[in-house]
Amino acid sequence: MKALVLAGGSGKRLRPITHTSAKQLVPVANKPVLFYGLEAIAATGVRDVGIVVGDTHAEIEAAVGDGSAFGLRATYLRQPAPLGLAHAVLIARDYLGDEDFIMYLGDNFIVGGIEDIVARFVRDRPAAQIMLTKVSDPRAFGVAELDAEGRVIRLEEKPRNPKSDLALVGVYLFTPAIHEVVKDLKPSWRGELEITDAIGRLIETGHRVESTIISGYWKDTGNVADMLEVNRLVLESLEPRVDGRVDEASELIGRVVVEPDAVVERSRIVGPVIIGPGARITGSYVGPFTSIAAGCAVVDSEIEYSIMLPRAAISGVARIESSLIGHDVEVTRAPGTPRAHRLVLGDHSKVQISS
Template sequence: MKALVLAGGSGTRLRPITHTSAKQLVPVANKPVLFYGLESIAAAGIREIGIVVGDTHAEIEAAVGDGAAFGLEVTYLRQAAPLGLAHAVLIARDYLGDDDFVMYLGDNFIVGGINAIVSSFGRERPDAQIMLTRVGDPRQFGVAELDADGRVTGLEEKPAQPKSDLALVGVYLFTPAIHEAVAELKPSWRGELEITDAIQWLIDEGRRVESTAITGYWKDTGNVADMLEVNRLVLESLEPRLLGTAEGSELIGRVVVEEGAVVEGSRVVGPAIIGPGARVRDSYVGPFTSIGADCVIEHSEIEYSIVLPRASIEGVGRIESSLIGHDVEVTPAPTTPRAHRLVLGDHSKVQISS
């Protein structure tokens, strides 16, 4: 079995971060989301993996390399434009050959891994196997309809009037039969080749499509709120570790201070992680916060946030529920005249207390 990991796409819901960074490399607990998926694939015993990349290919390739660090053999497959999940299968046809494969969306996060479903698929070998979970607003997802016996009878991508609350999780398992289905597809109303339409073709042709209800935690980390929630979840499992230095400071609970990091005159309440080379001085770092490598936090308070490498936050009050990008500088505004001074990229969202 091979794996096909989708790491293209523009990540519009994470702008402005994704104007300059691949959404799959935004970190959770100081590790890119994509890496958790690669580790799950390797843990399931899969070694050959094709990664579909787009405009951010250089960044993805630099981060993952040849895959050896994960115990994988990586082949990169260029997708000229994000034209749908089924389009990714189409361009990977030669790479996949006649092998079964698992398709994994690189910005999805699944607790518990995929070992069980990969083993089940290997034993039973349906033409397709999908993972489902109940969601509050199924209009944002691919939606499955099941009959009274739990068999998949229909699929629809982002329906205006969903027929169930069962959303497709971003992991799919296929035999080579999926290539027949993909070859028959026409673009949807979104202008994309939909994987839901391909699976529906299999159903209509009498092929065997199975579903599994996910028992662990799943998130599509496509927006800031979901990124922060996944970061919270991962930090919950931290084991405290002090590899850097903490002078005149309180480290309370599950706190990780990485090598080369310095915490001075500060209070850090876990779960929280301070990345390598970071400096926290005369500050408060609250629960569910990830401070990236070489960041500077001085005379400030921050909680329930993700701070990417080399950012600096100096002399500001309290920051909460924030995602702060690479090399960002956050400083106090002049006290007079009282005004907000902003330099914002396209598609930014700002909340200001007047």
Template sequence: MKALVLAGGSGTRLRPITHTLAKQLVPVANKPVLFYGLEAIAAAGIEEVGVVVGATHASITEAVGDGSAFGLRITYLPQSSPLGLAHGVLIAREYLGDDDFVMYLGDNFIVGGITGLVDGFRRDRPDAHIMLTRVSDPRQFGVAELDARGRVVDLVEKPQEPKSDLALVGVYLFSAAVHDAVARLTPSRRGELEITDAIRSMLRSGLKVRSSLVSGYWKDTGSVADMLEVNRLVLESVEARFDGTVDEHSELIGPVVVSHGAVIERSRIVGPAVIGQDAHVLDSIIGPNTSIADKCRVFGSEIQHSIILPRASLEGVRCVESSLIGQDVAVTAAPGVRGTHRLVLGDHSKVRIDV
């Protein structure tokens, strides 16, 4: 079995961060979200992975390399434009050959991995296996309709009047039979080749399509709110570790990771939180659910429930929360009235905040 990882999307909902960083590389607990998917694929015993890349291919290939760091063999598959999930399968046809494969969306996050799903597919040999989860607004997703026995009877992409609340999660397993269905597709009203239409075609051809409900947590990390929520979830599982320097005037409460080379001085850090390598925190309060990346500086500031990317700095800024701050950003204080600040700042920004 092979894996096909789709990492060609542009991440419009995460702009301005994704003007300069692939959305699949935005970090969760200081690790790119794409890496969690690759680790799950490797843990399931899959070694050959095709990664569909688009305009951000240079940054993804630089971060992932040949896959050896994950125990994988990576082949990059260029995509001229993100024209739908099924288009990713279409351009990967030669690479996939007649092998079974798991298709994994590179910006999705699933707690618990996919090992059980892959093992079940190998054992039961359906033509397709989809994962489902209940959502509050199914109109934003591909939606599955099941019969009274729990069998998939229909699939519709972003229906205006959904027949169920069961949305497709961004992991699919296929036999080579999917290629014939994909080859027959025409673009949807969105101008894309929809994977839901391909699976629907397989159903109507009498092929076996299985489904299972996600037992753990799933999130499409396509928005700032989703990224912060996944960051919170991952941080809940961290264990305290102190590889850096923490002075006697600092207080660390709960699970806090202080990475190698990091320096904490006269500060209070409330976990769960992660402080990256060579970061410097001085005279500051770091609240829970916060990831401070490598080589960041937080001086005389307060921040919580946030993700700070590498080499960013906050100086003299109070009450920052629920923020996503890009690489090399500088946030400094300016005279004015103190308030609470929620920031989404792209790389190399410079902002002065009233304090």
């Protein structure tokens, strides 16, 4: 069995962050979302992974390398444009050959891994195995309709009038039967080759398609609110550790990780919080569910329930919360603004905020 990881999307819902960064590399608890997916695949015993990349291919390839850091062998497959999930299967045909495969969307986050569903697929070997979860607004997802006995009878991509509240989770398992239907697909009204249409063709032609409704935690980390929620969830399981320097005038409360070469001075840190290598926290308050990446600086400021990407800096700001702050951003005080701030800042931004 092989794996196909999709890491070529443009991440429109995470702009402006994704104007300058691959959405799959935005970190959760200081680790790119994509890495969690690669680790989940490796845990199933699969070793060969094809990574579908687009305009951000150089960034993805630099981060993942040959895959050996994850116990994988990575092959990169260029997709000229984001033309749909089924199009990714189409361009990966030669790589996949006649092997069964896992298709994993690189910006998805699933608690508990995928070993059980992969084992079930290997045991029963339907033409396709899909994962479903109940969502409040299914119009934003691929949606499955089941019959009274729980069998999949219909799939629709981002329907205007959903027939159910069961959304497809971004993990699929296929036998080579999928290739026969993908090659004859026509673009949908969205101009894409839809994987929902391909699975629907399997159903129409008599192939067995099975589903599992998951009750565990799943998120498509396509927007800021979901990124912050996943960050919260991961930090919940943090084990406290101090490998950097914390002075006697500082206070660490709860689950706090201070990575090597990080410095905490005259500050109060209330976990769960992770402070990355080389970061500096001075005269500040860092509140729960905050991830501060490598090389960041927080000086005379307050921040909580937020994510700071590498080398971002905040100075003299009274309160920042529920924010995603990009690489190399500078946030400083300026007169005449509110005391609480909610920010989504692209890389290399410069913002002035009053204390």
